[in-house]
Amino acid sequence: MSPLSRRTLLRTAAATAVAAPAAGLLAAHANAGPDGRSARSSAAGLSLKIANKTGEYDSGSIHVYIVGNDGTRQCRVTPEGELKPVELSDNGPDGYTDYAIPLTGDETPLQLPEMSGRIYVACGEKLKFKAVDGGQGAALAYPAAWVESDPNYGVVHDCAEFTYKSGAMYCNTTMVDMFSVPLAIHLKGAKDQTTGTLKPGARAKVFEQVRAAEGFSGLVIDDKRVIAPGHGIGAGKFAEDHFAAYIDEVWSLYEGKDLKVTTNAGTFTGRVRGGKFAFTGPGEVSFDKPSTKDVLFCDGALAAPNDGVTGPVAAVLGAGFNRTTLVTEAEQPSKDPARFYQGGTPHHYVKAMHEATEDGKAYGFAFDDVAGFASYIEDGAASEMTLTLTPF
Structure with missing residues (x-):
């Protein structure tokens, strides 16, 4: 997988309603299996099953949307597994497309063609995707459920992300933007893997934990969703200076001592000089x-370009800030989850997401894959994927 490409996708989705999943998402691994050899052909598509175990919604009231990019254009998948380009003419009389794939029972079989994108699930009502002029062809205005004026604000929905190419599947659940529907992925192929599964009763506990945390309560939107703090800032539901004291503490601490950051490129040594956190090492x-x-x-001053040097250091720094480990550990990345989310201003949103999952892994922020704590799995010879809406 190419983590920086994934982060680019996540930031794009966070910054704009017209979110186009990146055309080369995970391209670094798309043609090779886990051992580096070419994966098997996937002309027939991947077997995909959608399982309804919500206990709250009958299958007839749940709809699935598979949307994304085939490398050259934005596209969507039909109930028959056909990949079709997004067209402006897809908008109906109400001004929105209807790309909904209905569930046919407790487990609905589908075919997933080669593409990068998202699998959205909507409970109770359909989602409204609008085809718009993207400048280089038709694009989709994706749901932005942290915005009250968004047409999908009242719909309970969520999504998983994936890239499927040449028989290889790379996929994850995500809470980077919000958390609403508990989802689990089961991937079969060279290995048998699962990720994202929540503990019994964890959805309600997430809502309770975030609501009870000082400064975070505004992120809980009724029983529909919990929005990520970054979006909360834009909606006036989270303080824009919430982590300022911790950031100041980090900056002050490393004016007088070194921070060691280890990446695939090697170990960097950093110290704050002239107001900047400056690192030397492989670059x-x-x-x-x-x-x-x-x-x-995980953007702005912490933007992570896919350059093999600045990007990896930015990712480790970003993870350290979000996990509040930079003050307590001068060697990063920290790999002991028991030491995460401590101190006076912990990231209660991400903490709640990780505590909710059975394996302790979640994609709570865009650098959550640092040191392997994201709800992400891959298989270079995938044969079947099941996305399960687990009990509420």
Whole structure:
């Protein structure tokens, strides 16, 4: 997988309603299996099953949407598994497309063609995707359920992300934007893997934990969803300076001592000089002091270009800020989850997401894959994927 490509996708989705899943998402691994050899052909598509175990919604009231990019254009998948381009003419009389795939029972079989994108699930009502002029062809205005004026604000929905190419599948559940519907992925192929499964009763506990945390309560939207703090800032539901004191503490601490950051490129040594966090090692990189918003979106001063040097260091720094481990550990990344989310201003949103899952893994922020804590799995010879809406 190419984590930086995934982060680019996540930030794009966070920043704009017209979110186009990146055309080369996970391209670094798309043609090779786990051992580096070419994966088997996938002309027939991947067997995909959607399972309804919500206990709250009957299958007739749940709809699925598979949307994304085939490498050259935005597209969507029909109930028959056909990949079709998004067209402006797809908008109906109400101004929105109807790409809904209905569930046919407790487990609905589908075919997933080669593409990168998202599998949305909507409970109770259909989602409204609008085809718009993207400048280089038709694009989709994706749901932005953290915005009250969005037409999908009242719909209970969520999504999983994936790239499927040449028989290889890379996929994850995500809470980077919000959490609403508990989802689990079961991937079969060279291995048998699952991710994203919540503990019994965990959905309600997430809502309770976030609501009870000082400064985070505004992120809980009735019983529909919990929105990520970065989006909360934009909606006036989260303080834009929430992590300012912690950021100041990190900056002050490393004016007088070194921070060691280990990446695939090697180990970097950093210290704050002249207001910048400057690192030397396999390369020279520096970062301006981030804002709370930069930390939450893993962007701005913590932007991670896919350059093999600045990007990996930014990712580790971003993870350290979100996990509040930078003050307590001068060697990063921290790999002991028991030490995460401590101190006076922990990231209660992400903490709640990780505590909710059976394996402790979740995609609570865009750098959550640092040190392997994201709800992500891959298989270079995938044969079947099941996305389960687990009990509420």
